[in-house]
Amino acid sequence: MLVPCPSCKELIRATDRDWHNERECPERKLNCRYCKLSFYFPNIKAHDEICPKFPMTCEGCGRKKIAREKFPDHVKTCGRCKVPCRYVAVGCNEMVESDKSQEHENKFLADHLGKVWDYIQHKGKEQCDLVYRMGDLSVQDSTSPLAGSSIDLSKISDIHRQIEILERKSSTFENIVCVLNREVEKTSQATEEFGKQHRAALEKIETLTGKVRQLERTLGQKEVQLAEMETRIQESELSTYDGVFVWKITDYAKKRQDAIIGRCPAMFSPPFYTSKYGYKMCLRIYLNGDGTGRGTHLSLFFVVMRGSSDALLRWPFNQKVTLMLLDQNNREHVIDAFRPDVTSSSFQRPVSEMNIASGCPLFCPLSKLDAKNSYIREDTTFVKVIVDLTGL
Structure with a gap:
């Protein structure tokens, strides 16, 4: 509807x-x-x-x-709002930000002075015109027989007042011009002095900048050297030289959670050696598993690293490796062992910092770790590796 x-x-x-x-x-x-x-x-x-x-x-x-x-x-x-220049009355039509008015006046002082002078000349011409008009009226007054009745005396009075006003304005503007001249001179001197100081400051800044860059380069080199030294010290403190290494992993719960959410799925152990000038190796562990063991097993791998004495060693690496998760009651260690596949790139002489890891993706079920707390005590677990030194 x-x-x-x-x-x-x-x-x-x-x-x-x-x-x-x-x-x-x-x-x-x-x-x-x-x-x-x-x-x-x-x-x-x-x-x-x-x-x-x-x-x-x-x-x-x-x-x-x-x-x-x-x-x-x-x-x-607001210092950023644009307002008319205060010399707008004499012809400056610039709109300037409030907090930059003084800067504008200093920059265009000569221009403002010229506009004031033009304004004074214009008013002076008007004054002269009025004087001429007064003269004409005086002549008419003296020659006209009917002057007393024909000339409007009020107009003459108005002209006199205008002349007086213009004379006062002219005097004021002359004073302004004198002040502006003095300001121009002061500004010129200040600008010249500032220019000298500015050039000296630029030269000093350039010199200091060069020194800072040199110090930054030196500091960067020292930081790299310090980091390398700290790494070597840490490695020397934690490393072993007999092919046997026990890796203590603290804060297990946090690191396991980091592995679960993918923040830090894998960790590397400090390096260890078969001898002072022997093979350099480390372990890689995935607390939440890797590959086929992801989410179900703890994965443990053996890594051959590039060492300083590799040129003196026999390649490929061919020593038996035993991996262990230690039962802290010393009863039921989780053990797995393997002999390297000499055809695998994992055991050739390293050409980068470390070879591809090789080991056991299904090393230990996570359910076994969670069920028996003797592998993890005080939020700490221990992993051990034994490299057979036979033949070395």
Whole structure:
């Protein structure tokens, strides 16, 4: 059924009345979203142009959502808002930021002085014109037989007043010119002195910059050397030289959780050696498993590393390796052993820092670790490796 809209008189379906009143009716009332006053829909845009709560944006400082009624106060305090140069009366039409007015005046002092001089000359010409007009009137006054009745004495009085005003202005501007001349001289001297100081400062900065760069390079070299030295010291403190190494892993619960969430899935042990000048090796462990053992087993691998004496050793590496997860009650160690596949790249002489790891992805079920706490005590577990030295 069609019914007329009470506002715009358009015929609409009764079921669409609410929708029409809220969304379509050209005579519907809306609340201004800023000041909350009600207006008819056709007038809402015009209201935005005068709404005291309408959000304004300062083009100077970029601040947004300043109510229109508060915008004049913001302009007074914002150093970035542009205002007319105070020499606008003599012809400078520049708009400058409030906090840069002094800089503008210093920069264009000579230009301002010229505009003031032009203004004074213009006013002087006006004064001369008035004097000539006074002379003409005086001549007319003395020659005209009807002067007393024809000359408007009030005009003469007005001209006299204008002359006096112009004379005062001329005197004021002459004083201004003198002051500006002195300021120009002071500014010129200050600029010259500043230029000397600036050049000296630039030379000093350039010298200091070169020294800083040199010190940075030296510091970087020292930091690299220090890091290498610290690494060697740590390795020498933790390393063994008999093919047997026990790796103590602390903070087990946290490291296991890091492995589960993928933050740190694998860890490397400190290096160990078969002898002082023998093979360099380390272990790699995945506390949440790797490959086929991911999520179900602890994975343990053996890694051959590049050492300083590799040129003296026999390759490929061919020593039996025994891996152990120690039962801290010394009863039920988890043990696995293997003899290297001499055709595998994992046991050839390393050409990078370390070869591809080789070992046991299914070394120990995680359920076994969780069920028996003798492998993990005080949040610490121990892994042992034994390299058979036979034939070396």
